[in-house]
Amino acid sequence: VQLVESGGGLVQPGGSLRLSCVTSGIRLDYYAIGWFHEAPGKEREAVSCISTTDESTYYSDSVKGRFTISRDRAKNTVYLQMNSLKSEDTGIFYCAMRPRVSSDTWDVLPRWEDWGQGTQVTVSS
Numbered sequence: 001v002q003l004v005e006s007g008g009g010l011v012q013p014g015g016s017l018r019l020s021c022v023t024s025g026i027r028l029d030y031y032a033i034g035w036f037h038e039a040p041g042k043e044r045e046a047v048s049c050i051s052t053t054d055e056s057t058y059y060s061d062s063v064k065g066r067f068t069i070s071r072d073r074a075k076n077t078v079y080l081q082m083n084s085l086k087s088e089d090t091g092i093f094y095c096a097m098r099p100r101v102s103s104d105t106w107d108v109l110p111r112w113e114d115w116g117q118g119t120q121v122t123v124s125s
Helices: none
Strands: 002-006 009-011 017-024 032-038 045-050 057-059 067-072 077-082 091-098 119-123
Touching: 002 091, 017 032, 017 091, 017 119, 032 067, 032 077, 045 067, 045 077, 057 067, 077 091
Parallel strands: 009 119
Antiparallel strands: 002 017, 017 077, 032 045, 032 091, 045 057, 067 077, 091 119
16 A cells, blocks of 8 residues: 655745645545644644545635646546645645545544655745
8 A cells, every 4th residue: 555645835924835646555535534733843633634435525615726646547646736825734634545434533633544654835935
């Protein structure tokens, strides 16, 4: 199993980035994929996830309305479209997988299994 993030970079406040999480070794149909943010000096936090079955999506309050998660099953890829970026979005973004997710546990980090190596996002003028 392998997850590889890409798409990070330097962007000005108010700008946009689209992150990609390419998976291999699994069928994306059977796994939920989550995105997580680790700001400098802070703990990693759940940002968003997309479920396996009904394509339910979840977002943290800090990104709701600004970020959108989506899945391309044919490409084994999950995207995180990030708009209206703020300086506090700076940090490393990781994706991770788990077989199932529910509304009350999606943001519990120990429940997530395999992780990618992360991609750096810097929001600065």
